[in-house]
Amino acid sequence: MNTPAPVPAIWVAVDLVVLTLRKGRLSVLLIQRDDEPFKGAWALPGGFVTENEGLDHAAHRVLSDEASLGTGAVHLEQVRTFGTPGRDPRGHVVAVAFMALGADLPDPERGADVADARWWPLEDLAEVPLAFDHAHVLEVSVDRACSKLEYTTLAVTFLPEEFTISQLRGVYESVWGRRLDAGNFHRKATRTPGFVEDAGHHAEPTGGRPARLYRAGGGTSLMPPLLRGVD
Secondary structure: OOOOOOOOOOOEEEEEEEEEEEEEEEEEEEEEEEEOOOOOOOOOOOEEEEOOOOHHHHHHHHHOOOOOOOOOOEEEEEEEOOOOOOOOOOOOOEEEEEEEEEEOOOOOOOOOOOOEEEEEEEHHHHOOEEEEOHHHHHHHHHHHHHHHHHHOOOHHHHOOOOOOHHHHHHHHHHHOOOOOOHHHHHHHHHHHOOEEEEEEEEOOOOOOOOOOEEOOOOOOOOOOOOOEEEE
């Protein structure tokens, strides 16, 4: 009789890249670890998947436990799986990364096993070493967000229910890190089917001509796409 091959010990975890705009700056939620490994280091919120728990449920649990965000507060989607041996000194851990996007998300309340939790503008992280391979996970997830803004309506998830075209353009400028021509963007946004729809009224005046308000148009894809290299 053939002896069955031993089953390797592999653990599955979820890592969350939670992104929002804070004062016009693209920011990510990080937690400061209170346990080894990497005690005291900043990291993405995450946790091991428990027995009989699905990946989506685990991601929502981490949002609640470590990020203190309700399940309805964000757009949540899988980004990629990271499983390079040695990425976690505790053993072979395969992590499924989720991207969570929301509009002006609140300050987090640190969970029981977290020393601190705060929003970090991405531009301030250049000299901040992240635990595990989380710098790579963050880079891949932000690149996914940048790409998806080109061909989907994902940008509206960063905004309140009603918004101006200027605010919508600000999402693209903050995420892409470049200025866009206001007139060209307005024409593309308002003429792309399913992107935005007129809310029928204007924003409160702030000294000049009040801006017209819009809401999400119900579509999910942009055709033609809004390309990063083209105004």
